[in-house]
Amino acid sequence: MKFFFVITVFVFSASVFAQDTDNIVQLIENERYASAEKILESAIRENGPEPSLNYLMVKTYLEQDKKEDAREFVEENKLHDLSADPFSRISYARYQLREGNKESAFQVFREILDNKKNKKNAQLLLAIADVMISEKNGDNNFAIELLQAAGKYDKKNPEVDILRGMAYRKLKNASSAYLCYTEALKKDPGNVKAHYLTGQIFNAQKNTEVYLEHYKKAYAIDSTYAPVLEALYEHYYFRDVKLARKYLEKFITATDYSLQNDYRLTDLLYLTGDYQEAINSSLSILGKAKDSVQPRLFKLIAYSYATLGDSVRAASYLNDYFAKAGQESLIAKDFAFRAALSDRVAGNEEKTIRYYEKAVELDSVAASRAIYAAQLAGLYKKAAAYKEQSYWLGKIYNWKENPSNIDLFNWGLATYNAQNYSGADSIFTVYTTTYPDNIYGYYWRATVNAAVDTAMQLGLAIPHYKKLTEIGEADEKTNKAMLLKAYSYLAVYEANNTKNYKEALNWFEKYRALEPGNADINKYIETLEKWVAEGK
Numbered sequence: 001m002k003f004f005f006v007i008t009v010f011v012f013s014a015s016v017f018a019q020d021t022d023n024i025v026q027l028i029e030n031e032r033y034a035s036a037e038k039i040l041e042s043a044i045r046e047n048g049p050e051p052s053l054n055y056l057m058v059k060t061y062l063e064q065d066k067k068e069d070a071r072e073f074v075e076e077n078k079l080h081d082l083s084a085d086p087f088s089r090i091s092y093a094r095y096q097l098r099e100g101n102k103e104s105a106f107q108v109f110r111e112i113l114d115n116k117k118n119k120k121n122a123q124l125l126l127a128i129a130d131v132m133i134s135e136k137n138g139d140n141n142f143a144i145e146l147l148q149a150a151g152k153y154d155k156k157n158p159e160v161d162i163l164r165g166m167a168y169r170k171l172k173n174a175s176s177a178y179l180c181y182t183e184a185l186k187k188d189p190g191n192v193k194a195h196y197l198t199g200q201i202f203n204a205q206k207n208t209e210v211y212l213e214h215y216k217k218a219y220a221i222d223s224t225y226a227p228v229l230e231a232l233y234e235h236y237y238f239r240d241v242k243l244a245r246k247y248l249e250k251f252i253t254a255t256d257y258s259l260q261n262d263y264r265l266t267d268l269l270y271l272t273g274d275y276q277e278a279i280n281s282s283l284s285i286l287g288k289a290k291d292s293v294q295p296r297l298f299k300l301i302a303y304s305y306a307t308l309g310d311s312v313r314a315a316s317y318l319n320d321y322f323a324k325a326g327q328e329s330l331i332a333k334d335f336a337f338r339a340a341l342s343d344r345v346a347g348n349e350e351k352t353i354r355y356y357e358k359a360v361e362l363d364s365v366a367a368s369r370a371i372y373a374a375q376l377a378g379l380y381k382k383a384a385a386y387k388e389q390s391y392w393l394g395k396i397y398n399w400k401e402n403p404s405n406i407d408l409f410n411w412g413l414a415t416y417n418a419q420n421y422s423g424a425d426s427i428f429t430v431y432t433t434t435y436p437d438n439i440y441g442y443y444w445r446a447t448v449n450a451a452v453d454t455a456m457q458l459g460l461a462i463p464h465y466k467k468l469t470e471i472g473e474a475d476e477k478t479n480k481a482m483l484l485k486a487y488s489y490l491a492v493y494e495a496n497n498t499k500n501y502k503e504a505l506n507w508f509e510k511y512r513a514l515e516p517g518n519a520d521i522n523k524y525i526e527t528l529e530k531w532v533a534e535g536k
Contacts (some may be wrong), residue, residue: 051087332363
């Protein structure tokens with residue numbers, strides 16, 4: 001944001017164009033340089049050049065980076081001649097500073113100030129100071145000296161203090177700048193610029209309460225003042241997008257057309273949920289910018305179409321984004337979004353997996369990588385590729401800051417389904433250690449070990465099934481299915497392997513107590529009772 005703070009009365013009060021120049025200054029302060037340029041060109045064409053118009057014309061050209069136009073204007077109107085009015089020569093010096101010819105510009109200022117009369121002309125001093133402050137190659141310390149002198153001859157003018165404050169800000173002296181703006185507000189409590197610039201100091205310090213107070217005061221004084229409208233838009237952008245949109249729309253109304261503002265508004269149309277309007281605005285920008293369009297616009301269109309349920313168009317525009325954006329610009333979320341769109345098309349499983357894997361590779365945040373890993377695990381589960389599913393579920397467990405028992409359980413189950421029994425047993429060992437009162441860890445340790453010891457020769461599942469019964473019998477109704485499996489397994493093990501028929505009978509009786517109508521169990525119990533009675 002650039003500012004024009006030289007007071008209009010210093011050369012304009014005696015001008016027959018006073019009203020026009022006041023309007024031009026207001027346009028420049030609101031960055032309406034193109035509008036100001038048109039009015040100035042018309043005024044100069046009709047009435048000829050005069051110092052006030054020359055000063056504003058050169059500034060307007062340079063603020064639009066039209067250095068060639070500024071050069072032609074300076075030469076055509078002989079603003080560089082020693083005989084030219086001091087304000088016209090200041091315009092020439094501004095052009096020289098913009099071109100990097102610092103010594104040439106300073107020579108002009110010295111020649112102007114060699115005249116003792118000029119040294120006491122507060123208006124001239126302000127004009128030179130404004131150039132020194134607003135131009136990159138200016139001298140802010142020299143500007144402060146000039147403003148201190150100007151203050152002696154124009155003690156009630158708040159613009160002297162405002163310009164001094166700006167010079168101190170550029171010298172990174174915020175304390176002195178604050179005092180200057182405070183002094184300006186003492187002279188003129190309704191000075192919108194002083195409030196805005198005070199807010200800028202506290203904005204740099206991230207003191208939200210204070211800077212917002214000054215911005216709002218400035219807005220109350222002049223609701224069309226572009227700098228504060230832009231500041232309020234930027235403040236609310238990450239806080240309240242609806243308010244941000246309100247201030248941006250006001251800012252756009254208060255300034256000349258800018259393609260950058262089209263981009264800004266398009267962003268907010270999307271963020272406030274006007275997806276079709278965001279698409280329309282984006283397409284309008286594409287028509288204007290053509291090959292110079294910012295690639296991110298294609299991504300915004302893609303997101304908008306996706307939200308509206310048109311995944312085909314979304315995928316098409318996202319492909320355009322990938323084609324136009326440099327590889328270094330692509331981020332993890334881009335690949336995750338591409339994967340999500342790809343997943344909606346049958347037969348795209350391999351592409352989808354590749355996109356999610358790229359998202360994992362690019363994202364440095366573990367929590368985000370865990371989200372992408374969950375998608376990958378789901379895709380591999382759908383394909384019954386349990387080894388790969390197990391791999392990504394393990395990543396989820398390790399990447400989550402606070403993984404749950406469900407994360408651990410899913411990892412263990414996928415590992416079991418992949419027939420990696422050793423790995424599954426290790427995972428469920430962690431489960432039983434971490435959640436010792438949870439029945440599922442023991443159930444799955446038993447299941448895994450039973451898959452290893454298929455002939456029950458080693459009794460690997462036995463201690464886990466027994467632990468399961470200890471825990472499960474506290475709530476037989478909830479744990480019925482697991483208890484029945486444990487009772488059955490333990491009974492068969494005791495009957496067939498240890499030949500402890502009495503113990504086997506005990507387990508079958510527990511089974512029958514939970515499910516009395518099972519004919520097979522009743523038959524086994526009847527047989528075992530006979531064997532026990534016979535002393536077998």
